[in-house]
Each structure stands twice: as structure tokens, then as C-alpha cells.
Amino acid sequence: MRKINEIFYSLQGEGYHTGTPAVFVRFSGCNLKCSFCDTQHEEGTLMTDDEIIAEVSKYPAATVILTGGEPSLWIDDALVDRLHEAGKYVCIETNGTRPLPASIDWVTCSPKQGARLAITRMDEVKVVYEGQDISIYERLSAEHFFLQPCSCYNTALTVDCVMRHPKWRLSLQTHKLIDIR
Numbered sequence: 254m255r256k257i258n259e260i261f262y263s264l265q266g267e268g269y270h271t272g273t274p275a276v277f278v279r280f281s282g283c284n285l286k287c288s289f290c291d292t293q294h295e296e297g298t299l300m301t302d303d304e305i306i307a308e309v310s311k312y313p314a315a316t317v318i319l320t321g322g323e324p325s326l327w328i329d330d331a332l333v334d335r336l337h338e339a340g341k342y343v344c345i346e347t348n349g350t351r352p353l354p355a356s357i358d359w360v361t362c363s364p365k366q367g368a369r370l371a372i373t374r375m376d377e378v379k380v381v382y383e384g385q386d387i388s389i390y391e392r393l394s395a396e397h398f399f400l401q402p403c404s405c406y407n408t409a410l411t412v413d414c415v416m417r418h419p420k421w422r423l424s425l426q427t428h429k430l431i432d433i434r
């Protein structure tokens with residue numbers, strides 16, 4: 254059984270896959286407590302893999318995004334295999350502090366200040382900008398680097414930082430801008 258906060262269908266609002274229709278599987282709970290955390294993820298219902306696959310399969314999109322909270326607390330190879338068997342492209346949004354199944358198709362790592370990374374393979378790095386030194390993340394092996402304002406209140410500072418560090422691209426929470434989930 255895996256503790257699920259919600260499963261819903263929307264567009265990916267952030268990062269490389271912005272605009273892509275996707276089924277979001279939000280797992281419950283996190284091992285960190287970030288001050289800017291904007292998700293209500295603590296509540297949850299225990300679901301079997303059959304129930305998860307049945308719910309995900311209600312929607313036409315191929316992309317499934319495992320998110321949270323911190324999804325690595327609840328996932329393993331067996332779940333990723335089941336999603337692949339259902340024809341899904343499996344993405345994860347993780348804080349990177351815990352190991353992941355190797356078979357995940359796309360890893361979005363959002364490293365948090367002071368939290369040690371436990372993964373080395375990642376496709377994109379997405380950092381919420383709080384004025385911190387972002388050069389420490391440039392050593393990570395990702396292909397894409399996104400800097401995102403903190404709940405849109407420091408957008409101008411984030412734009413300025415990206416222009417000074419052109420390895421990075423701006424990521425906006427576009428789902429909030431157009432008022433979708």
C-alpha cells in the first residue's frame with residue numbers, strides 16, 4: 254500500500270515539460286520542512302498499486318508525474334514497472350535526498366539548502382530562488398537548470414539572477430498564473 258494525497262489530471266506548470274498534459278500522483282508526507290512549501294500533502298489514503306493504476310488510467314495522457322510531499326518515501330521499482338506496463342512515461346519531482354528507482358524516465362530534482370543529495374542522475378534541476386548562491390548547483394549532472402521565483406514574490410530578482418547566470422532558465426508556476434491545478 255502507498256499513501257496517496259491526491260491523483261489529478263492537469264498540465265505540468267513548471268520546468269522543462271511546462272504545458273504538457275500529465276496525471277499527477279501526489280504522495281503524502283515529506284522528510285524535509287521547507288519554509289516556502291506550498292503543497293498540502295500530509296493527508297492521505299492508502300492505495301494498492303491496482304487502485305493507483307486504475308485511477309491513473311482514467312486519463313488520456315501518457316505522462317505521469319510522481320510528486321509530493323516527497324514521492325521517494327513511497328515508491329519502488331514495482332510501481333514504476335506497473336506504470337510502464339500501462340504505457341506511461343514516468344516522471345518524478347524529488348528533493349533528491351533519497352535514492353530512486355533507476356527505471357524512472359525523467360528526474361526533476363529540487364535540491365534544498367542544507368539537505369544532502371542522495372542521487373546523482375537527474376534530468377533537470379529546479380531551484381526555488383531565495384537569494385542563495387546557485388553556483389553550487391551548477392556542478393550537478395543535469396542537462397537543464399531552472400530557477401523559479403518563490404511563490405512569484407521575487408520574480409524580478411529571479412529574472413536578474415538568470416541573466417547573470419545564463420546556464421539557468423526561468424521557470425514560472427504557470428498553473429498558478431492561469432489558475433489551473
Ligand code: SF4
Nearest residue numbers: 283285287290322348
Ligand atoms: S521538499 Fe518539497 S514537499 Fe518537502 S517540505 Fe520542501 S518544498 Fe515541501
